[in-house]
Amino acid sequence: MSETTPTTPTPDQSAAADAERPHTGHGFGRVLVAVYGLLALAATGRSILQITEYFDRAPVPFLLSAVAALIYLVATYGLARGDRTSVRLATIALTIELAGVLVVGTWSVVDPAAFPEKTVWSHFGAGYGYVPLLLPIVGLWWIRRTARATAAADEAAPRR
Amino acid sequence: MLQPLTIVLLVGCLALGLLAAHHLLRRRLVDDPLILVGAALEVALLVQLVVGLAKSGAIANGAERATFIAYLFTVLLVVPASVVIAVKEKTQWAMAVVLGGAFVVAILVARLQQVWSLNV
Numbered sequence: 001m002s003e004t005t006p007t008t009p010t011p012d013q014s015a016a017a018d019a020e021r022p023h024t025g026h027g028f029g030r031v032l033v034a035v036y037g038l039l040a041l042a043a044t045g046r047s048i049l050q051i052t053e054y055f056d057r058a059p060v061p062f063l064l065s066a067v068a069a070l071i072y073l074v075a076t077y078g079l080a081r082g083d084r085t086s087v088r089l090a091t092i093a094l095t096i097e098l099a100g101v102l103v104v105g106t107w108s109v110v111d112p113a114a115f116p117e118k119t120v121w122s123h124f125g126a127g128y129g130y131v132p133l134l135l136p137i138v139g140l141w142w143i144r145r146t147a148r149a150t151a152a153a154d155e156a157a158p159r160r
Numbered sequence: 161m162l163q164p165l166t167i168v169l170l171v172g173c174l175a176l177g178l179l180a181a182h183h184l185l186r187r188r189l190v191d192d193p194l195i196l197v198g199a200a201l202e203v204a205l206l207v208q209l210v211v212g213l214a215k216s217g218a219i220a221n222g223a224e225r226a227t228f229i230a231y232l233f234t235v236l237l238v239v240p241a242s243v244v245i246a247v248k249e250k251t252q253w254a255m256a257v258v259l260g261g262a263f264v265v266a267i268l269v270a271r272l273q274q275v276w277s278l279n280v
Contacts, residue, residue, distance in 0.1 A: 030249045034242060034257050038264060041237065045230050053223040 022149035024090065024142065025082040032139055036076040039132070043069035043120050050117065061119040064104060068120045068132075071097050075139065091143055098136035101125060105133065161276040162211055169208060169269045172201040176239075177262035184255035190247050194258065201265065202239050209236065212272070219279045228275050235268040 025033055047065035055062055071093045078090025105124035108115040115122045125132030176197050183194060212232045219225040242261030246254040 026249065027251055027253050030245050030253050030257050031260065034245055034260060037241065038238070041234060045234060049223070049226055049230060053226060 022146045022153060023082045024078075024087055024146045025080045029079060029082070029142060029146070032135075032142055033076060033080045035131070035135060036072055036079060036139070039120070039128075039135070040069060040072035040076050042128075043072050046120070058115070058117045061115050061117050061122065064100075064121060065119045068097070068100065071100070079139070079143075087143060087147070091140070094136045094139045094143070097132075098140070101132050101136065161208075161215060161273060163273075165204070165208055165211060166269060166273050169201070169204050170266055172197075172204050173262045173266035173269065176201055177259055177266075180255045180258040180262060184252050184259065187252055189250060189254055190243065190258070195243065198239050198243050198258075201262075202236070205236055205239070205265070208232065208269075208272075219276070221279055224275060224279045228272065228279075231268055231272045231275065235265060235272070238265050238268070 023029065043065055047062060047069050050062040050065055075090050075093040075097065078086040078088075078093060081087075101121045101124060104119065104121035108122035118127045120128060120132050124130060176194075179194055179197055183189070183191070209232050213229065216225055216229055216232075219228055238261050242257050246257045248254075249257065
């Protein structure tokens with residue numbers, strides 16, 4: 001929790017300011033990190049199982065599960081770290097995730113034969129209560145909100 | 161699997177969820193009662209792991225058995241992870257994480273029961 005303290009503010013303001021400093025992994029962000037962590041776990045587990053147990057049955061969805069797992073891992077890490085580079089990484093991951101769930105979701109509806117097995121993204125994540133569809137939208141909103149709050153905080157105290 | 165054990169686990173999830181909801185409304189953070197209920201639930205999940213592993217041979221299909229065993233282990237991670245996340249958070253979102261964690265454990269326990277009943 002001690003990352004990103006570029007300058008050393010005076011002791012009296014640092015403790016209070018750090019507690020209030022916008023961070024993608026704090027406040028509501030904890031819930032996001034928890035949900036992303038869970039999805040990373042679920043997708044990783046599912047893809048390992050699918051690839052080791054019955055890869056021949058449907059290679060495309062199974063590879064997509066593995067890609068999704070990787071993206072969820074990156075998103076979890078990026079949001080939890082919350083420094084500038086990590087947030088950028090998380091933004092990229094969430095954008096790919098959103099594009100992925102939309103493309104794969106549409107594809108699975110148009111051509112169900114290509115997806116005999118479920119993946120996290122097929123049918124827009126219906127098997128997971130549509131969480132995979134909602135999550136990147138909520139996540140990108142949260143990143144944007146945090147970035148704005150940070151900008152506002154920096155404007156209020158430009159010397160930090 | 162063992163129906164009484166599943167019921168005990170679901171009651172445990174409910175207890176943890178209710179306590180977290182109570183704390184959330186009262187603006188409290190992680191405290192001893194919450195840790196104790198969480199720990200009790202975790203112990204019950206460990207019992208489930210042992211019982212489940214002992215009985216997993218009854219599932220004939222290899223892939224389904226692998227799924228069952230994977231769930232048995234995965235469900236162990238949820239309570240500790242949510243409590244660790246909640247300890248670090250000093251706002252009401254801490255309890256939201258624990259509440260969500262209890263819900264997820266309940267889903268996983270139900271799912272385990274489902275995998276078991278569909279394959280035995």
